Amino acid sequence: xxxxxxxxxxxxxxxxxxxxxxxxxxxxxxxxxxxxxxxxxxxxxxxxxxxxxxxxxxxxxxxxxxxxxxxxxxxxxxxxxxxxxxxxxxxxxxxxxxx
Numbered sequence: 001x002x003x004x005x006x007x008x009x010x011x012x013x014x015x016x017x018x019x020x021x022x023x024x025x026x027x028x029x030x031x032x033x034x035x036x037x038x039x040x041x042x043x044x045x046x047x048x049x050x051x052x053x054x055x056x057x058x059x060x061x062x063x064x065x066x067x068x069x070x071x072x073x074x075x076x077x078x079x080x081x082x083x084x085x086x087x088x089x090x091x092x093x094x095x096x097x098x099x
Contacts, residue, residue, distance in 0.1 A: 072098070 042048040050058070059066040075085035092098040 055066070073086075073089065074080050075082045075089060089098070
């Protein structure tokens, strides 16, 4: 027959192993989800970025409600780089009205 103390320690150990397994599984899932998310994001210069025709098709599917947003900082990057406009933007970047 197993003593009550030994039984309690064994059960405690089982719970500890279960918690470690759960934490490990959660961390693995989060890492895998982040890796998958990183692979599905594209920039306009990437080969996976939709073509103009694909964007038009998507826009038609939402009754013309897509908005072609131009980032505020576009003046600081090619092909629209403008040194004066970029300097002005950088100078005002910390102001709430700039954001």
